[in-house]
Amino acid sequence: MPPPDAGTAPAGFTITVDGEPVPVRAGQTVAGALLAAGRRTTRFTRFGERPRGVFCGIGVCFDCLVTHNGVPGVRACLEPAAPGDTVRTQHGAGEVRT
Ligand code: FES
Numbered sequence: 001m002p003p004p005d006a007g008t009a010p011a012g013f014t015i016t017v018d019g020e021p022v023p024v025r026a027g028q029t030v031a032g033a034l035l036a037a038g039r040r041t042t043r044f045t046r047f048g049e050r051p052r053g054v055f056c057g058i059g060v061c062f063d064c065l066v067t068h069n070g071v072p073g074v075r076a077c078l079e080p081a082a083p084g085d086t087v088r089t090q091h092g093a094g095e096v097r098t
Contacts, residue, residue, distance in 0.1 A: 015085040024081045031057065031064050031076035034087075042066050042076050046092035065090050 014021045015033060024033040031054045034042065041051040042064045055063040059078045066087050068074035072094025076087070 013083040015081050015083070015087060017087045018089055022087075028081050029077055030066060030068060030074075030079045030081045030085070030087055033081050034076060041089060043090035044092070049091070065094075067094060 012023055012025050015024055015030070016022070017034065017037070017039065022033055022037045022039070025036075028036070031042070034040075035054060040053045042053050043066065044051055052063040052065075054077055055061045057064075057077045059075050062075060064076040065073050066076045066079075067090050068076070068079055068087055069085060072090055
């Protein structure tokens with residue numbers, strides 16, 4: 001028996017996260033794609049470099065901040081993923097370390 005959304009599932013695409021391709025289903029947020037790919041850390045805290053990730057999932061806690069297409073401080077749980085997006089794990093207030 002085919003899965004419930006067979007034939008109606010939206011086409012997928014790929015975004016780049018910290019230099020690596022991550023698959024995305026159309027309509028997913030950046031956070032959704034990261035979680036589906038097993039990536040739980042979206043940023044590291046300014047003090048102590050402690051990992052943070054999706055906590056509330058509704059745009060309230062700001063724990064899911066990423067650098068999205070060069071813009072730091074973007075809430076991954078609210079940002080729709082788009083083909084060609086580039087996402088970086090954020091350190092502190094937004095400086096990106098390679
Ligand atoms: S997970 Fe809380 S703002 Fe994104």
